[in-house]
Amino acid sequence: MRLLVLGGGGMAGSMMVDYFRGRDGFELSWTTRGGGDGSLPLDASDLEAVRRTVAAVRPELIVNCIGKLNADAEAHPLEAYAVNGLLPHWLAFAAGEIGARLIHISSDCVFLGDRGGYTELDRPDGISVYARSKALGEVNDPRHLTIRTSIIGPDASPKGIGLLRWFLAQTGEVSGYSRVYWNGVTTLELAKAVEHAAAHPEIGGLVHLLAAAPASKLEMLEWFKEAYGRDDVAIVPAAEPEIDRTLSAVRTDWIYRAPSIPDMVRELAAWERRGG
Template sequence: MKKVLVLGAAGMAGHMICEYLKTFTEKYKIYKICHNIKLDSESILLDIFDLDLLDTTIRMINPDVIINSIGILNKNAEDNPSKTIFINSYFPRYLEKKFKNTNVKLIHLSTDCVFSGDTGNYSETSETDGKDIYARTKILGEINNNKDLTVRTSIIGPELKNNGTGLFHWFMKQTNSIKGYSKVIWSGVTTLQLAKSLHDMIESNLTGLYNLAANKPISKYELLKIINVVFEKNIIIEDCKENYNNKSLISIRSDFPVNLPTYTEMIMELRDCMLKNKQLYEQYFCK
C-alpha cells in the first residue's frame, strides 16, 4: 500500500484528488495537509511557510508519493508577489531538492497559463511564454527529472469554500444571463478527471513533464453551455466573440497515451460524483 500525501487537500484540486484516491482502499493510504480549513477530521492544518514544521510532519508520515496541489492563482498572485514566488516557484523546487536522493515521488501540478495563449496547441517542448507574475512563477516551479512529475493542465470543478474563484463555481452561482467567450479556447479537464489521471500516472510511474489535455479543445462558450445543460441551470449564455486566447495543450509523449472522455461525459461524471458526495457540495444544490 502506498502512502500518498496531498498538499492543499482542501483546495479545488486537492480535495477531489483525496476523495477519489481514497476509494482505492487496498492501494492507498491518504494523508492530507490543509492551510485554512480541514477536509475531514484526519486532515492536518499546517502553515506551509513553516518549512521546519512541514519537514517534521512529512518525516512522521513517511509518504511514498507527495502531490503538491498548492498554488496562488492569478489575481492573488498580482496582489501578493512575494508569497506567490515562494509558493509557486520556490516551494516545489524545495520539495524536489529535499527528496532528490530518496524514493519519494513528487507530483507537482502546473498550469496552461505558463503559455501566452497567442497560438495554442502547446506541447511539452513548446516555449513557455506567459508574461504575468502567475505565469512566470509557475514556469519557475515546474520540475522535470526522471523521478518526479509535473502535470500541466487546467481544471474546472466544485470548491469547498463559499467564496471560490474558479469558473465552475462562478457559473453555478449565476442566476441571470451571462457572456460566454467563443474565442477563448480551452483544453483542460474536470477535477475528477484530473484525479483519475493522477491515479493512472502513479500506477505507471510516469515522470518528467506531461501535458494533460482533452482530446479536442473547446471554447469557454461551448463549455458553459454543456455545464448549463448537465446541471439544469437554465442560464442564458450570450456568445461573446471578444478576447481571443488559446492556451490549448497537446501531449507529444508516447509513453503515456490517454483517451479522455468528451467534455459532456466529463461534466456528467462530475455531476454524478457531486451528487454522491452531496454533503460536500450543498452550496451548489440548495435552491
C-alpha cells in the same frame, strides 16, 4: 501506497482527497492550512514545516496541489514565487530524502495564450506573476512528474475562482466567450490521471494532460447548464476576448487519455449528485 496530498482544501486537492479516500491500495494523508476534518495543518510558506510533515508521514507519493492563483499572485508576488516557484523544488528535495516520488500540478497559464497547441517542448512565455511563478515551479526531473493542465471542478474554498463555481452562482444572462479556447480536464479526471501516474513510476519529467478535443468557453457553459440543470441561466455569446492556451502532447510514453469535455462534465455532475 502511502499518499500525501498537499493543499487538500483547494479545488484540485479537495477532489484528490475525496477520490483517493475511496480507492483501495492507498493510505491517505492530506494537509490544509488550518487543519481539521482529518487533515494535517500546514503553512506552505514554512519550508521547514513542509519538510517535517513529509518526514513524519513518510509517504511513497506526494501530490502537490498547493498554489497561489491569478489575482492573489499578482497582489502578493513574493508569496507567489515562494509557493508556486520554490515550494515544488523543495518538495522534490524532501521527497528525495525519504525515497518518495513527487507529482506536481502545473498550469496551462504558463503560456501567453496567443496561438494554442502548446507542447511539452514549448518554452513558457506567460508574462504575469502567476505564469512566471508557475513556470519556475515545474519540476522537470525523471524521478518526479509535473502534470501541466487546466482544471474545472467544484470548489469550497472562499478564494475559489474556478469557472464552474462562477457559473453555478449565476442567474439570468451571462456571457459565454466564443473565442476563448480550452482543453483541460475536470478535477475528477485529474485525480484519475494521478492514479494512473502512481502506477507508472517510470514516467517522469513533464507531461500534458488534455481533453480529447478543445472547446470554447461558450460551449463549456452550455455543457454546465445541461449537466447541472441550470435552466435559469441564459448564455449570451461574446466574441471578445480571444485567448487560446490549448495544450498538445508529443510524448509517447504518457498514454493516459482523457475523454471529451462534455463527457467529463456529465461525469463530474453525476459524481457530485451521488456524493462521490
